[in-house]
Amino acid sequence: MSVASDTDSTPQRGGIMRLWYDSEARQVIIQIFTIAVIFALVGYLIHNAAANLDAIGKTLGFDFLFQPANYDINQSFLEYDSRSTNLKAAAVGLINTFLVAGLGILIATVVGFIMGVLRLSKNFLMNRLVYCYVEGLRNVPVLLWILLMHGFIVTNLPSPKQALSLNDSFFFSNRGINMPSPDPHPLFWATIIVFLLGIIGSLIFKNYAKKVQDETGKILPVLYVSLGLIIGLPLIVYFLTGMPLDWNTPAMQGFNFKGGYVVKPELIALTLALALYTSAFIAETVRAGILAVNYGQTEAASALGLRNNRTLQLVIIPQAMRVIVPPLTSQYLNLTKNSSLAIAIGYMDITATLGGITLNQTGREMECMILVMAIYLCISLAVSGFMNWYNSSIKLIER
């Protein structure tokens, strides 16, 4: 269409071929053509969708979000019952997604960094063990790990009656983990305030120590002072105020535990499977990052007289982080997206609530799927935005 109009405006001999041989004109033509094709395709799809929806008498609309959901969710941080709206169900699902993603990222990062460093150890046995760990985990689908973990907890752990107990306060059974919940007295606030003050104090001390080191070269013991401020001081206050904290330990009542927190098997299975699976990838990322730092850097640090741990802390890790952060971001995003596999074991995340039960009950495929995809897109963009910011903040500043 647009090609034709271009040729009309240039009524020369061989006009169209001449345009084609002019590289700038050709570029414009190709782009106009592409856009026209895309618009035609989108228009065609929308036209089809409208015709199809018309034929079965459906309309598009998001009013179903404010109707009662009519289903229960077994793990929820919001007040939720089956009369709550679909919107609320979606919110509960979203929070559950964030819970799994957050816990998973935390565990995966810690385990992954430890494994990545151990993989580089000169120790033959440890090296091979971690190699087996990494290859074993990452060559098997994550969905399989989730199902295996869930299957193991549900079928191989004992029933609550014979639950494995740790110190009579943590109980592992096929209904999940029961653990004590804190029950603070009013005076406990003092400890929390001192704890927060300790964090602020140690930050101030760290700045002060850096200033002292810059001016005089003297190194102050930041770590010990911070530990004292953050952990020691609150402990002293805690004992001085007379230990104002009770633990609400779970106890057997009838067929199940009463009291304390309970972590459902679905949450445990999903979090552990996602975290361990991702940790294998993070381990490889960390290994590659550390290997990417030129060995000359280590030698230079030794020549300057830095000890091993200072070399690692001041020379190797800051440079390795630049290599590690971009792939680490995509691992975090993968973990978040993989948390949608929750639906396979019945953990109620956003895909299982809005994209699962709500979709099936209301028959609003179009709206539900658009919402779910939009939410994941937003999460992805937000996480990669944050990591890009972090990445640029640690980037090498070149002159």
Add this chain to the structure above:
Amino acid sequence: MSDAKSYEPGHHPSLPPPKNLVGWQRWVWDNLFGTVTNTILTLLSIYLLYLILPGILDYFIFDAVVNASSRAECAELGSGACWAFIGDRFSVFIYGFYPDELRWRPNLTFILLILALIPVLYDNTPFRKYGLYFSLAFPIIAAILMVGGVFGLEQVDTRLFGGVLLTIVIGVTGITFSLPLGIILALGRYSNLPAIKVVCTVFIEFIRGVPLITLLFVASTMLSYFLPPGTNFDLLLRVLIMVTLFASAYMAEVIRGGLQSLPKGQFEAADAMGLKYWQTMRLIILPQALKISIPGIVNTFIGLYKDTTLVIVIGMLDVLGVAKSAVSDPVWNGLSVEIYVFVAAFFFVCCFGMSRYSMYLENKLHTGHKR
């Protein structure tokens, strides 16, 4: 020093290295007990092995039961794992519900697949050129053989596909078509035509931003809305399209990484030689970019192969789906660990093989200087 001979300067014969610098003692010293940390790590790993290994070996191998007709019988025969379900359900694991009398067709397709793979994977296959033509034609041959409906072959409903068969169908189709599509998308994103760049970028970022599971839901529930009224096409085909699109977006990013790592001089040199865009890409840029991105490409393949398991959430029975249904079978009830471990072993063999092959390829194509 008494029997020390005297030599002319520069004529001393080479002596063997001191005993403590060679041999197994040195290896043990270097790799296991050299420093305090090293010793602690060694002892720790030995302790870990002692904790894990005997239990696992006992459970899965020494105390395992291979022949039994039900879970209860297994429990009587031994205390370990119960592998008897494999024999019982082997054909379902492999073929799904593909009709018994037509199973020669998937068998033949599988043999042809291996024949088609050989010339692709190994350079010095005899008659490699003709072999590659066959490999190119293989997807069509395979589709005809598996589905039928032409040349007098009986048509098989794709809903009967299952087990390893379905996993391989989805995996191989995705791998075959996502690479060319990914290359096109990467070139589009790397192009200097703004419109094409925007279109490709939006497509790639959208696909990478959502989980595969939502795309599969779209394929199973929503896609039919976007087609002309009355058309109804196969669920397997819709899933194949979605999986291919999904993998191609990731592929595009991997290849873009390769493109970006090429020095600008390569493009300028190609321009100076008077090569056109497609010639530049085909002869200069892509061979180098693809070589650099081989590890990423194979990783994407492995990821895709593992992601085929997600089709179980829209009700297709791939190898994991068959396993899941076996777990809920009352006869084999409670065997979830054994069944999933069996499937995990299957995936491990496939994926580990692929990653080994990629390492071999990397070494072979490494033409530069190695550190």
